[in-house]
Amino acid sequence: MAAHLGLARLCRLAGRNLCPRPAGRAQEASPAAARCYASGSAGSALQFRLDERTAHSSLDLFKKDTAVIYRMLGLDPSRVQDNPERFRDWAVVFGNEKITGGRHYWEVTVRKSQEFRLGVAEALMSRDDCVGTNASSWVFSYGQRRWSAMTSNKVVPVTLVGKPDRVGILLDYEAGRLALVDTDDPKVIHTIKGRFRGPLCPAFGLWSGELLTHSGLEEPEGLK
Structure with a gap:
C-alpha cells in the first residue's frame, strides 16, 4: 500500500493523472474539423488563445484564455467535459x-513557473503522450534551472539562457525550424530542426506556477 501511494505521489508531481479513465474512451485525438487555420503567409502575425478543450484537468485558463495556471490536485477528470481533444x-x-505554413512568432511570460515546456505539436498528436516525448512535437523545456530542446524523447541541453522573465518562439514551417528567442536582445538562442508534415498547434506543458502567452506579434528584426 505504501509503495502504491508513493508511486501516485511521484507521478502526480510529474504532471500525470492516475485516476482511471472511463471504459470506451477514445485513445487517439480527433480534433474537430471546424477550426481556424493560420494563413501561413510570411510575415503574418499569428494570433491564438489557449484551447480549453485540449487542457488537462490540472490546468486552469484565465485572462481570456491567454494564460494558464497549474494546480497540483486539479479537477476530478470525471467532472471535466469529456472529449477526444483533451x-x-x-x-x-x-x-x-492550426499552422499549415509560413513563419510565425509569439512570446511567453515564464517568470512565475519553474517547470514548463514551450513549442509546437501536430494537431493530431496523441492525447496520451506528453509534448517532447514523441516525433509529433518539438519543444523547449525548463526544469531544475536548466533549459533543454526536446523531440522524440531526445533531450539536448540549451546553454547560456538563464531564467528570463519572457522568451520568444519562432516557427519557420517550410524550413523545418523552431527557435527559442531572447526577447531582451532579440536573437536566436537555440534551434530545433524538424520535418513538419501536417497542421501544427502552439503547445504548452506546465507543472509549476503559470504561463502567459503573447500572440499577434510581428517577428523582431534581425532574426534568421
Missing part, C-alpha cells in the same frame, strides 16, 4: 490555431 495523462494544453 490531454488525459499529462499537464498539456494547445493553442486554438
Whole structure:
C-alpha cells in the first residue's frame, strides 16, 4: 500500500493523472474539423488563445484564455467535459490555431513557473503522450534551472539562457525550424530542426506556477 501511494505521489508531481479513465474512451485525438487555420503567409502575425478543450484537468485558463495556471490536485477528470481533444495523462494544453505554413512568432511570460515546456505539436498528436516525448512535437523545456530542446524523447541541453522573465518562439514551417528567442536582445538562442508534415498547434506543458502567452506579434528584426 505504501509503495502504491508513493508511486501516485511521484507521478502526480510529474504532471500525470492516475485516476482511471472511463471504459470506451477514445485513445487517439480527433480534433474537430471546424477550426481556424493560420494563413501561413510570411510575415503574418499569428494570433491564438489557449484551447480549453485540449487542457488537462490540472490546468486552469484565465485572462481570456491567454494564460494558464497549474494546480497540483486539479479537477476530478470525471467532472471535466469529456472529449477526444483533451490531454488525459499529462499537464498539456494547445493553442486554438492550426499552422499549415509560413513563419510565425509569439512570446511567453515564464517568470512565475519553474517547470514548463514551450513549442509546437501536430494537431493530431496523441492525447496520451506528453509534448517532447514523441516525433509529433518539438519543444523547449525548463526544469531544475536548466533549459533543454526536446523531440522524440531526445533531450539536448540549451546553454547560456538563464531564467528570463519572457522568451520568444519562432516557427519557420517550410524550413523545418523552431527557435527559442531572447526577447531582451532579440536573437536566436537555440534551434530545433524538424520535418513538419501536417497542421501544427502552439503547445504548452506546465507543472509549476503559470504561463502567459503573447500572440499577434510581428517577428523582431534581425532574426534568421
